[in-house]
Amino acid sequence: KAGVTQTPRYLIKTRGQQVTLSCSPISGHRSVSWYQQTPGQGLQFLFEYFSETQRNKGNFPGRFSGRQFSNSRSEMNVSTLELGDSALYLCASSLDGPRTEAFFGQGTRLTVV
Amino acid sequence: GESVGLHLPTLSVQEGDNSIINCAYSNSASDYFIWYKQESGKGPQFIIDIRSNMDKRQGQRVTVLLNKTVKHLSLQIAATQPGDSAVYFCAERSKAGGSYIPTFGRGTSLIVHP
Numbered sequence A: 001k002a003g004v005t006q007t008p009r010y011l012i013k014t015r016g017q018q019v020t021l022s023c024s025p026i027s028g029h030r031s032v033s034w035y036q037q038t039p040g041q042g043l044q045f046l047f048e049y050f051s052e053t054q055r056n057k058g059n060f061p062g063r064f065s066g067r068q069f070s071n072s073r074s075e076m077n078v079s080t081l082e083l084g085d086s087a088l089y090l091c092a093s094s095l096d097g098p099r100t101e102a103f104f105g106q107g108t109r110l111t112v113v
Numbered sequence B: 001g002e003s004v005g006l007h008l009p010t011l012s013v014q015e016g017d018n019s020i021i022n023c024a025y026s027n028s029a030s031d032y033f034i035w036y037k038q039e040s041g042k043g044p045q046f047i048i049d050i051r052s053n054m055d056k057r058q059g060q061r062v063t064v065l066l067n068k069t070v071k072h073l074s075l076q077i078a079a080t081q082p083g084d085s086a087v088y089f090c091a092e093r094s095k096a097g098g099s100y101i102p103t104f105g106r107g108t109s110l111i112v113h114p
Helices: none
Strands: A005-007 A010-013 A019-024 A031-038 A042-050 A053-057 A064-068 A074-078 A087-094 A108-112 B010-014 B019-024 B032-038 B045-051 B056-058 B062-067 B072-077 B086-096 B099-104 B108-113
Touching: A005 A087, A010 A019, A019 A087, A019 A108, A031 A074, A042 A064, A042 B086, A042 B099, A074 A087, B010 B019, B019 B086, B019 B108, B032 B062, B032 B072, B045 B056, B045 B062, B045 B072, B072 B086
Parallel strands: A010 A108, B010 B108
Antiparallel strands: A005 A019, A019 A074, A031 A042, A031 A087, A042 A053, A064 A074, A087 A108, B019 B072, B032 B045, B032 B086, B056 B062, B062 B072, B086 B099, B086 B108
């Protein structure tokens, strides 16, 4: 069974640009969550999508958005990038949400210069 | 235990010893807890979970203890191996405004010496 796949693995962007990250969940998993991981703040929850609907949302500005497609694949978009957005962005999938075991991808390392 | 600032607390043990990693959680309304292991360059890996109606749960070589009175969670790893070297962190899930929001601890770095 293939794991959670995130693309790209590494990304360098300039301040002010926008970026889209992709996550393919484990087959059959309908819940996809996104997280930001930094040395200073640790792992922080961005949002969760379930059956193409945003079901839960963390405390991040509106520059961070996402969507989920009918095949459960998800994308995360960050607009007007800031230096502080440099982080490891992780995606996790689970069968049906917060109480089931979540499987993480390897993440996308975003560097904003 | 939980980290303060940028530096993770570190637990160094010898191979074969038992390890205990602690976590203090913040929300008394949290009803589900998970321990994750994260190796360098990889995403977090689920180890074990526990619901708030339990105080102990055992897995293969791992045991999680939950003390709701003092809002404390611990992960015990029996017969620690070099492959257990990683950052371990706990997560709690609580309901806020009808939504489940996970909150993660900063993590503890476990170093196992052969």
